[in-house]
Amino acid sequence: MTNCYPSPVPLRQKLHELPVPPPNSLPDIHDDNIKINFQRLVGSLIYLAVCTRPDIAYVAMALGQYNASLTRAYLLAAKGVLQYLAGTSNLSLEFRMEQSTISAPVRGFACCCAVMDADWATDEKDHRSISGYCFYFLHSLVSWSSMKQKTVSLSSTELEYYAMTHAMKEALWIRLFLTIHSFPVPCPFPLLCDNQSMLALVESEAISSRSKHIDVHYHFICDHISEGSFQVTWIPTSDMTADIFMKPLLPPLFIKHRDTLGLISF
Numbered sequence: 001m002t003n004c005y006p007s008p009v010p011l012r013q014k015l016h017e018l019p020v021p022p023p024n025s026l027p028d029i030h031d032d033n034i035k036i037n038f039q040r041l042v043g044s045l046i047y048l049a050v051c052t053r054p055d056i057a058y059v060a061m062a063l064g065q066y067n068a069s070l071t072r073a074y075l076l077a078a079k080g081v082l083q084y085l086a087g088t089s090n091l092s093l094e095f096r097m098e099q100s101t102i103s104a105p106v107r108g109f110a111c112c113c114a115v116m117d118a119d120w121a122t123d124e125k126d127h128r129s130i131s132g133y134c135f136y137f138l139h140s141l142v143s144w145s146s147m148k149q150k151t152v153s154l155s156s157t158e159l160e161y162y163a164m165t166h167a168m169k170e171a172l173w174i175r176l177f178l179t180i181h182s183f184p185v186p187c188p189f190p191l192l193c194d195n196q197s198m199l200a201l202v203e204s205e206a207i208s209s210r211s212k213h214i215d216v217h218y219h220f221i222c223d224h225i226s227e228g229s230f231q232v233t234w235i236p237t238s239d240m241t242a243d244i245f246m247k248p249l250l251p252p253l254f255i256k257h258r259d260t261l262g263l264i265s266f
Contacts, residue, residue, distance in 0.1 A: 006087025007080055008251040011059040015066065018073045025076055038075045039067050045081055049146075052093055054134065055258045056081060057146040058245050061130075065148070091263045095140040112137040112178070113190035114171050115235075117242035118149070118163035131163035132245025134261065135174055137183075141262045143170060146245035160198035161221070164191065168221055168230065175229075188231035194240045199232055
């Protein structure tokens, strides 16, 4: 694929919506070799997504779900990620202390903050949702995640609540790490989301019909919020950088969020 046509995005549509590939697609790969070629390629993409390329974290996670039951269409989708990487091989993460590359609502916070979001019932097979987060330290991206939730959420509020639990676990570790090494840590630690109902839920100590079925271990969020160690703040959906970790995006929005992550050309 050295001379392939570059793609502006790593994935154009959700994997369960992929069209049936033409009969002559990937003629050099026999049906018996599709599985091993797919698994090798996805393994490489996951390594890249974990280490230096957060912009492909969602597609690497999504493709990894089909390692055991895949078709030629999924291998074509994985090849499409290579087309995207071919056109963006000059992108790299920059740790920049002097000037922030992140969006205005996030830049207004102290040395570090977290941005999190979730996409409700993304998978039409098991109806589980995708959640994602990104953490900034000194205006630079230092941690990110895209994962499918382990439970089925009954509402978008519950979904965002679970997503915040996932992000807060990482926030506790990052805050401890920074404290041990005498780095500046904001208190309260800013957690940014775009769901007003979830904000009302985490700031209320009352058990309502919307939250009584949520497992008790998820409510440790409220303990940290009430003691003042974390603060949840709303930001507009248009500035929700974590969208890039949850679903395929159109090129203009994808590029906007990719730039906000701090990926620059070198």
